[in-house]
Amino acid sequence: MTGRTAWALIGILCAAAGLAVGHLVAALRDVATSPVLAVGSAVIDRTPTPAKEWAIRTFGTADKPILVGSVLVGVVAFAAAAGLLARRRLRYGAAALAALAGLAGLAVLDRPTTSAADLVPTATAAAVAVLTLVLLARARPRDTAPGRRGFLLATGAVAALALASGGGGWLASRLRLREEDVALPAPRDPAPPFPRGLDDQVPGVTPFRTPAADFYRVDTRLDTPVVSTDGWTLTIDGDVEREVTLTFDDLLAMPMVERDITLTCVSNSVGGPYVGGARWLGVRLTDVLDLAGVGRSADQILSTDFDGMTISTPLALATDGRDALVCVGMNGAPLPREHGFPVRLVVPGLYGFISATKWLTRLTLTTYADREAYWTRRGWATDAPIKPSARIDTPRALARLDAGDVVIGGIAWAQADGGVQGVQVRVDGGPWEDAQLGPTAGDPYWRQWFHRWRAEPGSHSLAARTITADGTVQTAARAEPFPAGSSGIHELFVEVG
Template sequence: MATSTSDRTPDPGASPRPPRSERIAGTALWAGLGVVSTLLGMAAAHLVAAVTTPSSSPVLAVGSQVIDLTPTPLKEWAIRQFGAADKIILVGSVVLVVLVLAGVAGVLARRRLALGAGLLVALVALAAAAAVVQGSVTELLPSLVAAVTGVASLWWLHAKASATSAAEPGQPRQPREAGTGASRRGVLVAAGALAAAAAVLGGAGRFITGLRSGNVDIALPDPASPADPFPQGLEGQVEGITPLRIDNADFYRVDTRLDTPVIDQDSWTLTIDGDVEREITLTFDDLLEMDLIERDITMTCVSNSVGGEFVGGARWLGVRLTDLLDMAGVGDTADQIYSTDFDGMTISTPLDLATDGRDAMIAIGMNGEALPRAHGFPARMIVPGLYGFISATKWITRITLTTYAEKSAYWTDRDWATDAPIKVSTRIDTPNALEELPVGENVIGGVAWAQQKGGVDKVQVRIDGGAWQDAEMGPSVNNDYWRQWFYRWDASEGGHTVAARAISGDGTTQTPARAMPFPEGASGIQELRVTVT
């Protein structure tokens, strides 16, 4: 005869089911143990990477692989939405996913330690694989440290949390729920100690990375061909306008790396090979002994949207690219310069554009100092008038003369243009979109650029879709440099739209046709709305 649930006699030897709130607290505690173990493993790995190869840190290795695998439209969306913070958000997202899975590992370890430890090892294996893809087998060490430290920490915390307490006299021993009584206190103390250790190790790693990635103090020789005297910009006259020269620390950075490479100039070399009469290899000291040129050049990233921040002007010091190519002797078949950085990143530059008389160079100095590490130290390529993705190889170590048919570079493989001259454009720095302005005279100002188009001749401003009016121009540095401008506007009360366009020295007017950055640079007219009260 069937017996109803209510008729069953409770088993006096069975442990009573803990209240729901206690079960939730226990689960949360075990998840936290997984997170703490993983944080300690990540921190230890980061410290090891800091003293070896920063990019081999597991989070950075995974993040770099994510960048490589991300479709171009999604990359462009991220840059438009997050700007210079896109990499921070990427790394933060990777860390968040890892910590969520670490919490799952902790919960699994509550039932069976091998399951939780297995998930942690799987996470580390993913990072190790990314490190090998991005670098070499020698960069596995941080991942191995992360695995050993993380699993050992989880084992120790598991032992603490699984401790049993003596039952009442005459009763069988019962497993103590982690998160109750003295056991909870002991586990929390242990977890807190590991969290503190993680903070110390992670902080030490950041400190060492910061020391190693600091700028190098090198006395640079005087240029054989110095730049013209630099004029005084409008930044002291027009509030909110971009400085005529951007400081090194404020210069935009867009590349595929999540770390700042640390390269020793004493062991660095630049090799020129491929379709050349003779292969040559130069050291950093060799470059210092050559005739150097100094030029003021504005650089622009192809990901820069209309009115975007990825553009900047600086003074560069380096060796003419044509001088180096002449030393090697370029052959008759090459049509591209296929350049490679220290870690295998490749960029292709049209040979005819790089050698048409513009001041293309292998730069070693920026604004009177050695190149900052973040901007390519020991040396980088710069070709005025071309977007950076086909002209600005950082940390360059090899120049191969070849053809587009024989070799395809990183961005070419992702369907970006092979020939991408910088488009005539202007940016409104002040006022900001949706800003409230007072009635009366207001100043509209910004910067414009038209490299290899005769420079910027004029900028025009339009209010509420009316006629284009000429702005007042700042000093002209040269045709490869941007130019400041401003317009005095007698504003009336109400909502207004403000637009600006540039006209180059050869008569090219900035196009109003809207285009996204992919595949050859953005275009269109920046227009913003303000309110006058």
């Protein structure tokens, strides 16, 4: 191993040990203050909207692991350079590692709810990185056999520290994710019996109800937040007659409502996967707001999560009679942590970026002129009803099919337009034909559908569109997700042999 390679390795090992110990310290308290995750979150906040949309389209839910991996690659390169600087002067390398930790510290300070204690993991990471640099510099490779053995022993010890701390941090974060034992009350206003869908009749169609484990997750978090019901509160403030603060028990004591509602992410492209249907349990948002008494000037509800993330919902839409819920349950169980435990918002008919705040802690009645939420500052729409759409689930794009009877099937939704009245299918640009609809679970919920097609050999295009409750046909005009949701007809191609 050459001198330059050895010193670059020293820098990388020191940074790895520091980051691993810092992550362990963060995991024992709050994973969000982990140096790497803090830097990743800062990168997300500063990434231009077109780049974010490209990442979601290209990588899907793997965009965040890829981001963390990219941050780590940058850390490795910087750490190697720090090691090479230490070869010239030890204090130069130490200063570079301290500067690297300082960047992470700035990212931590950038979080809306930062306290001095949040800098402890980063400060620990800096101290460990610099101390191990001093250790390895003193044991740096020499031309003698004992010198080489000493260096190998020292590097092995530092590597073991990094692995043990990193593993301990991962284990600690996993243990913190264990679900709380929460007994949810029975709904005073239950949903009707859930109908049997087409799951068994149309192979390949999306399940009528999405299991919580399969429900899409798109948010700005790199970790899964751990928020306990102990000490959790929901504050209603701003333009209200009186400020109100509810505990989790206070919320559970209010009349519970159960509804089947489909959620859709604004980043969902035509035919995309970021849509899911579930049964939600919660308190009507209007019941919660009535406790505080809404003032006369407010036109938005600014909802805030435990970490200061804000989402704005038009007050008029949230209180127009739709079943907007402050939710505590999903599919008959408490909310999973990744879907907002202990409490989240669910407002049917609106894209999630203006309606579905997870890990909710505050509802502020205010105006769009006075307060801007996270996505509003980035140019997204403030009024974003979900656009009607149909998706073909089966057959898959570019599938090779046998000639004969083929079942085309999928999901359609029109949550903001009174529900789905019909679905039509077109083959090879021909006439639109009516598909058969599955059962309904209410207007805010999606519908399964299928259509039988006599497939002949050759290449074929398949398309589907939704017809809403008032007879309006889904638009064929193409639009990207930014700034108010995608639109257009889902069309794919198959090969019949």
